[in-house]
Amino acid sequence: MFLKKKQEQPKSSRVKNLMNIATILTVTLAVLKALYYNFISIKIAAVVLVGLAIILAIKSPIAKIAATLIAAYVFFVNSSEGNSDIIIGSIGAFLALTLAVVGIYIAVGGRLK
Numbered sequence: 133m134f135l136k137k138k139q140e141q142p143k144s145s146r147v148k149n150l151m152n153i154a155t156i157l158t159v160t161l162a163v164l165k166a167l168y169y170n171f172i173s174i175k176i177a178a179v180v181l182v183g184l185a186i187i188l189a190i191k192s193p194i195a196k197i198a199a200t201l202i203a204a205y206v207f208f209v210n211s212s213e214g215n216s217d218i219i220i221g222s223i224g225a226f227l228a229l230t231l232a233v234v235g236i237y238i239a240v241g242g243r244l245k
Contacts, residue, residue, distance in 0.1 A: 152188045159184050159203045166210045180206060 163180055166172045172180075184202060187195040204226060212218035 155188065155199060155203065156184060159199075159206060162203065162206045162210050166206060169210075169213070171209055171214050172206075 160181060163172070163177045167174065167177050180202060184199055187199045187202070204223075208219050208222045208226070212222055
């Protein structure tokens with residue numbers, strides 16, 4: 133009565149926590165690299181990292197999509213050396229690739245929830 137058993141987290145919850153931590157690590161490394169090459173300022177880096185933590189804490193699918201888009205944007209700025217034409221081209225190629233992979237997923241039999 134006085135001693136409660138410790139409730140174990142479901143396996144899917146642990147996997148989600150690990151994925152959130154992996155996302156934070158990935159974005160942090162990308163932001164640090166962008167800072168190192170002076171592509172973004174410290175203020176922008178701080179906003180991105182704090183925003184990412186808040187978005188991941190919300191635990192909604194829309195927040196996960198927003199976190200992914202933030203990570204993709206940081207990656208594009210980082211890999212394009214700040215050139216806006218290259219950023220736009222990279223985003224277009226990313227969207228085309230994403231659409232193709234989603235199409236393959238649906239064609240193979242995946243279900244959108």
